[in-house]
Amino acid sequence: MLLRIDPLSPVPLFEQLAASIRADAGSGALRVGERLPAAREVAAALDINVHTVLRAYQLLRDEGLVDLRRGRGAVVTARAGEYSSLGLAIPQLVEEAKRLGLSAAALTALVTKEYLS
Amino acid sequence: MLLRIDPLSPVPLFEQLAASIRADAGSGALRVGERLPAAREVAAALDINVHTVLRAYQLLRDEGLVDLRRGRGAVVTARAGEYSSLGLAIPQLVEEAKRLGLSAAALTALVTKEYLS
DNA sequence: GGGATTGTGCTAGTTCAAATAGAACAATAG
DNA sequence: CTATTGTTCTATTTGAACTAGCACAATCCC
Structure with a gap:
């Protein structure tokens, strides 16, 4: 679970984060049922704002890639497994x-x- | 030669324009040697700024997709033909x-x- | 039960690329 | 020579992204 972002890129941070996680799901680096690190953790580690991380998570939820619930966190859904098929x-x-x-x-x-x- | 842009999209207009033209080159809708409409024309037609159109053209030139020269306009290069191969x-x-x-x-x-x- | 964790929601402020506007200029075409 | 077309410059506006801080609600775990 390595999250890479480039603050200098014109691509929004939340997009980069989402893309990075999508790619991990597609490559099999992320297993179904696995929980993503807490937003506050990621924010601290990457030195960015919590809201930015949450926005990425919510984007992935809209795509059905993760199940996002308070108290529980972001859990990779079974749907994510389909990403590997390509x-x-x-x-x-x-x-x-x-x-x-x-x-x-x-x-x-x-x-x-x-x-x- | 149909250029589509969505002013409401978060994707920059100049990026949308460049992507639209790239796609036309790849689908064969644009032939090698063909000239793109003048930037001022496109700007007027789409009701956007000339500089925005030029920025898209310059982006395509950096990719080698068009030959861009003043007085002459933007001409599709032979390299664009390779795009069709996919x-x-x-x-x-x-x-x-x-x-x-x-x-x-x-x-x-x-x-x-x-x-x- | 109770405390810690985690996402949700809100308001407010900052920052910077994108886009606009207008003008003068240079190369090319005809 | 004249019209066309891209180049370059300065200046301004706009809006999404990002940050910041706080209160709140659902969930987990002891």
């Missing part, structure tokens, strides 16, 4: 994209457009 | 992701992590 297709796509010299932004732009179409 | 893998991935109920944000998060790893 473990094969994604590396292939990324490899091909890199071979063509596409940036991460360019690749996600294509993926997003396809998703919306 | 036309098969992406739809498959997106279809699988949708089947699993992943949001666009969740999917791009996984792709981005894989890209950076």
Whole structure:
């Protein structure tokens, strides 16, 4: 459970946090039923505000990735396991994209457009 | 050449514009050598500032997607043709992701992590 | 029961990139 | 030569992100 954030990035901190946790769920680093560290803990460790961490957690809850309840914390749902199912297709796509010299932004732009179409 | 932007989105306008054009290049809607509409035109049509449009154009130039010169405009480079090569893998991935109920944000998060790893 | 933990909700203030606006300027096309 | 188009500059406004602190409610655990 390693949470990486870059304060200098234009991407909002809460987005970075959520993305980092999503990725951990997808790679299997996070098991179903596992509890994420308390928001206050994460905030202290990363030296950011509690509300920022909570916002990331609430975002993941909206996606059904975690079960968020007071007193209990953020628990990874079974749904998160489904994220791992793409473990094969994604590396292939990324490899091909890199071979063509596409940036991460360019690749996600294509993926997003396809998703919306 | 349809440029879509959502002023209410948290994603910056210049990013949305660049992503829209990238996607057009990838889908073949934009041909190599074709010129993008003048920044002032786009700005007027979308009712946004010229500088915002130019910023998107400059972003694409940094990626090598267009050739940007004053008096001439933004011309799609040959490099943009390479974007089309992923036309098969992406739809498959997106279809699988949708089947699993992943949001666009969740999917791009996984792709981005894989890209950076 | 009772205390500690954890998320929820609220108000308030700060910060900074994004976006706007206007102008002058330089390269290119025709 | 003239119109077009991107470049550069200064200045201003706007709004989301982030911070800060507090009270509160649900849950856990002894």
